[in-house]
Amino acid sequence: MDPLKYDLSANADFTVFEFTSTGKNGTIHKAIKYTQTLNANVFNLGFGDIIFSDDTITEIDDTNLSNNGDLNSIIATVVHSAYIFTEKYPDAYILFGSSDTAKLRLYRMFLSHNLAAISKSFLVFGAMHNEQGQLVNVPFSAAEDIIGYFGRRK
Template sequence: MNYQKYDLYKNSNTTIFEFKSISRNGEIKKVILFKALQSEQIYNLAFGDLIYNETEQKYLLDDSVITNNGDRNVILATVAQSIYIFTEKYPEKMVFFKGSTLGRTRLYRRVITINLEELSKTFLIFGAIKNETGNVINVPFKSNKDFFGFILKRKEL
């Protein structure tokens, strides 16, 4: 995606990324985590602010905070870049993501829709829905449909 992005710093496994949101409210440390789900073919993408929890005395990812730093599009492009990097290293893995709220999930759908042509060059794109038994399944992405989340799979080039 041809948008401004922040510099990403990743661990050696390419499963943890960090960057700083730099804007009107100062610098805010952001973290992106890729973690295997049950099948280990699908990795969940978690994203949020890095917050120090005094009670637990450790850093935690907070995906519910609204930073309102005025750089949403730069942040989304940076998160998208992490998916490109992760799936370049692990092309056989699928990436699942959803918003922490319905509004954020709708935002992700809009971002996918706006960038569908470019994303489709590299990824197979699916919407995730819950079937009648409550299991999450993937269906072809449609820009006018609400989804529980989204799944990206790098195309074999």
């Protein structure tokens, strides 16, 4: 097992993954959700602290910054969930972004620093609105400010 990533538990269709962050603020229960968009092949990746969970629904707070001191483990866990998710849904595009510019910058930095390794398994694109207001993919650029990212398994 990769010592950086947390153990995941998944729902039956592998669209919700739960794990526990352990760090300087204690244990925090978190979830990663892949939600199908209006485009059947595009799934939004949502991530955050669990605020409610039962057998049928998991609600997350994706605005809270836990600052639990385990960012590398959390990123490794989210990436691991993307591998598992795309094994089940190989034609899916994963969309992720944030209205928080600091989070978007973090995502861009992570992708930029790890692009060679990520590109072995995934195609990575930027996400922008076109003139009609539709969300489209564009070539990934570490220098460009965009609203999010798409990833797709090769």
